Amino acid sequence: MNSGEQLCLACGMCCDGSLFDNVRLQPEESAEDLKRLGMPVKLSRAKLPVAFLRQPCRALGEDCACAIYSQRPAQCRSFECGVFKEAQSGAISYEEAHRLVKQGRRKADKVRKLLVATGETDEALSLGARFRRVQRWVQRGEVDAEAGASFAALGLAMHKLDLFAHEKFYTEEDA
Ligand code: SF4
Ligand code: SF4
Structure with missing residues (x-):
């Protein structure tokens, strides 16, 4: 396990509802695929409804590991918080x-x-x-x-x- 992974497994705050209310799905992402994985996908009440997962995320384990890691939404794949980015770039130590x-x-x-x-x-x-x-x-x-x-x-x-x-x-x- 690399240092970045160790950091996230000690944290989990971008999945547990401490920092965000939900994870938005992109229009091209399949809500059905996530539902099949047991994820409770919700729809916003906007005119053009947006599918989202509420946080704390059901896929987050007590060890801060994501139970659907290989199939997690795009927003989860792309998100890196400031602390993570700074540690990765060497601006701060791990x-x-x-x-x-x-x-x-x-x-x-x-x-x-x-x-x-x-x-x-x-x-x-x-x-x-x-x-x-x-x-x-x-x-x-x-x-x-x-x-x-x-x-x-x-x-x-x-x-x-x-x-x-x-x-x-x-x-x-x-x-
Ligand atoms: S990306 Fe940042 S907020 Fe999310 S788990 Fe890793 S260290 Fe924590
Ligand atoms: S799907 Fe995985 S990475 Fe995305 S919020 Fe849930 S636990 Fe975190």
Whole structure:
């Protein structure tokens, strides 16, 4: 296994809903092929619907390996985050890349814990989608005082994750 593969297997954040809400399929990609592999392909509600896979992705294993690696969507094949690119190019060491990945995962874990503290426990959705759901609850006055207090901390943790993702992980096309 090469250093880049080792880095991604220690991370998984571009598949587990920490950085993205979904993976869009290209028009020429077959949703049926992915469905046959057991992947739950959804359709957007736009006028021209786009097929996508929700994140956290069902194909992501606990070891961060992709269960459909050889048949993964084009978006997955082409994506390389900023940390990965910098390590590959030698701009940063792999040791530094692993440190950044650990830092990112800690920030995402903090968001996960605070989501649960606000009563949001749907692990089938991305962190962003879960956070927006809690925001709607707060706007509608549907949270008790304890959950409301956790919401303030959640907002800050989400903001910190977002800033870190923009600074280190997203490339210009993703931002
Ligand atoms: S976010 Fe970057 S380092 Fe992490 S799995 Fe994806 S490409 Fe690899
Ligand atoms: S299909 Fe594989 S590479 Fe693509 S998001 Fe899912 S786990 Fe990640």
